[in-house]
Amino acid sequence: MYIYNNLSNRKERFIPCEDNQVKMYVCGMTVQDKPHIGHMKSFLTADVMRRYLEYRGYRVKLVQNFTDVDDKIINRANQEGVPYLTVANRYIEEYYQVSDRLNIRRADIYPRATEHIPDIIALIQRLIDKGVAYEAAGDVYFAVEKHPDYGKLSNRSIADMIEGTRKDVQSNKKHPLDFALWKAAKPDEPHWDSPWGKGRPGWHIECSAMAMKYLGETFDIHGGGLDLIFPHHENERAQSEAATGKPFAHFWCEGGLLEIENTATKKVEKMSKSLNNFFAMSDILEKFEPDAVRMFLISGHYRSPLNFSEARMAEAKARLDRLRETFRNMSFILKDFDDDATLDVESSEPEVKELYEKAKAVREKFEAAMDDDFNTAQAMAVLFDVAKAANTFMASRQERFSSTDKRVLDYSRGILQDFLHVLGFSDAIFAEDTRATDITDDLIQILIEVRKTARMEKQWAIADTIRNRLEALGIALEDRPGGETRWKWK
């Protein structure tokens, strides 16, 4: 398979460092506020990559950090008058909640910066010993000019960057682009003892220390948002490779940002905490189901920006409903279908053969799409193709299905389920709605029968009242061509 590498600016053949093992690090959140849907785009992207890699037979070790000490967390804690870890823990907890609801599989390890201070100090010391970092008044800085490769990931040269740099007031730095590995503690700040006095880690170093600790000095894939390329990932790479003399991550896979239209200026801009234009993931989940969010987030390519709006979410929901409808219709037909005879395609009718061929081709087409830098949009199109074919097939049958018909539908359903799972959709799409308890079903069946009688007597007002009242409760009735009436939650 091929994955786009931001380091080389092109797609490269993906070959893991170790045979069957993929080691992956995703830059997690600085837990200063609620996770918003832009954050979750990154993590859901990583989740899809991981699931597909596993589908492909790799064992994946995924590490995703929490940066739980930084200026903004400290500020927020001061405003609230609580310890900084209270703030951090609160948002970490919320992260887990929304992540679980989105069916994002848990990473293998979620290391936290504050729990790795000794590792961080050791790494900084290593850099000082190598002569690429220096201490100045209790701070420690990485000397950018000592690292010849600096700027490669973000495609810029030190000279270019200096032009755009504002004058830095604090001048413990030897070079304006040098960045802090360790910051001397200001009064009343959280701090730890270190060889350079009391202080706390700078922003980038924790990722290097923790990635190396859990994945080794070289690993396969480094993910995160595109806005992290500079300075975060550039600095991470520089300090890591300066320390070890080895490549840090092989593939740098930063994803496109979530954008949103500014209602005042009509301009599209990235969703971020600093612009205060974000939609908390928890709020969106009040309104839209998790699978619809997933459908929305994978509707384009992960490297492209994605524009958020309620209308787009509603569209994603409609896409999801289309698939769900197909599954519902299959389920009605396959109710009590329990037959493990093999499908004899050769002697089947052309319609059966056609659906079978469509479903059978999914594996190859889906893999071709996903092997090409995780093209989820293409992959979804492949699945929609089969859903359409199944719908067409079902519509062609006038509600009478032979066991061969059922076999090919069962086969198609299995294929669709398998591949929707690979993309991380939950069983909620194809499983029966859990709100439908048996008694509910019985009660609705009674109403359906009453309505049926009314319809036979052409008492349309009664029939429609039943349907409308149920509709108001979120229950939709469908009269099928054969005279059968089905119900579903809307």
Add this chain to the structure above:
RNA sequence: GGCGACGUACCCAAGUGGCUAAGGGAGCGGUCUGCAAAACCGCUAUUCAUCGGUUCGACUCCGAUCGUCGCCUCCA
């Protein structure tokens, strides 16, 4: 100003140096239906921002122009 990405139908969105430019949403017409809903069938890009160039041939490669976005400061 520097670096990078992008501009495909009403909307979202994949894609390819030459075979009908995927898929979805929305709309319209039809089938089915007492009416709906859902589904199915048909229609909605002679064209891929604009202008040049390379080529037998480009939407796809190159250049310019216009537009949008991101990074250059904290940010998934």
